[in-house]
Amino acid sequence: EVQLVESGGGLVQPGRSLRLSCAASGFTFDDYAMHWVRQAPGKGLEWVSGISWNSGSIGYADSVKGRFTISRDNAKNSLYLQMNSLRAEDTALYYCAKDMSSWLGGGWFDPWGQGTLVTVSS
Amino acid sequence: EIVLTQSPGTLSLSPGERATLSCRASQSVSSSYLAWYQQKPGQAPRLLIYGASSRATGIPDRFSGSGSGTDFTLTISRLEPEDFAVYYCQQYGSSSWTFGQGTKVEIK
Numbered sequence A: 001e002v003q004l005v006e007s008g009g010g011l012v013q014p015g016r017s018l019r020l021s022c023a024a025s026g027f028t029f030d031d032y033a034m035h036w037v038r039q040a041p042g043k044g045l046e047w048v049s050g051i052s053w054n055s056g057s058i059g060y061a062d063s064v065k066g067r068f069t070i071s072r073d074n075a076k077n078s079l080y081l082q083m084n085s086l087r088a089e090d091t092a093l094y095y096c097a098k099d100m101s102s103w104l105g106g107g108w109f110d111p112w113g114q115g116t117l118v119t120v121s122s
Numbered sequence B: 001e002i003v004l005t006q007s008p009g010t011l012s013l014s015p016g017e018r019a020t021l022s023c024r025a026s027q028s029v030s031s032s033y034l035a036w037y038q039q040k041p042g043q044a045p046r047l048l049i050y051g052a053s054s055r056a057t058g059i060p061d062r063f064s065g066s067g068s069g070t071d072f073t074l075t076i077s078r079l080e081p082e083d084f085a086v087y088y089c090q091q092y093g094s095s096s097w098t099f100g101q102g103t104k105v106e107i108k
Helices: none
Strands: A003-007 A010-012 A018-025 A034-039 A045-051 A058-060 A068-073 A078-083 A092-099 A109-112 A116-120 B004-007 B010-013 B019-029 B034-039 B046-050 B063-076 B086-093 B096-099 B103-107
Touching: A003 A092, A018 A034, A018 A092, A018 A116, A034 A078, A034 A109, A045 A068, A045 A078, A045 A092, A045 B096, A058 A068, A109 B046, B004 B086, B010 B019, B019 B034, B019 B086, B019 B103, B034 B063, B046 B063, B063 B086
Parallel strands: A010 A116, B010 B103
Antiparallel strands: A003 A018, A018 A078, A034 A045, A034 A092, A045 A058, A068 A078, A092 A109, A092 A116, B004 B019, B019 B063, B034 B046, B034 B086, B086 B096, B086 B103
């Protein structure tokens, strides 16, 4: 069974940093691109960042570009999101999602993890 | 950035009725890059439809997708109690993915 388990969320002050992790199992991790998608409380879905199977292609939403860094460790079947200079508007549930393709470019997301909550507040 | 606009915002229907959800793009989208997701309260989104009209694994055939260009539709032929949820469309374009704001299908 494919499983994605996010961790690392919590309460953090504005301007500080946080690192999210996503542990993958049940599939060949390095065959697929991966993504982070977030959902602010009571709001819709927003794609945050994606990374190809070999980290050769990476993309970010404009709202996080220059502040967030996505990475992966295929040996550890893990995906990461380093979040710096956090703002109140970054408060959201952050989901890890598996792409249906190896590369970034048109794939859809299946499945998704259960998410980890990030709250940015003083 | 391509903007997806879903309508209606809320659809109030009874079990057994047909649901028709719309997703309109601000510019043409490749059908290959259009997907639909279902999200129930407290749960992660689940892939329903990809490539505009292909059902994901395990999705009942009462769910169907159609459309092309800027207009796409998700149809639920006969609503089951477990279908009451929020539905999102998603597209890929210009090296990024965007989602519609969602349509909530609620019990009338």
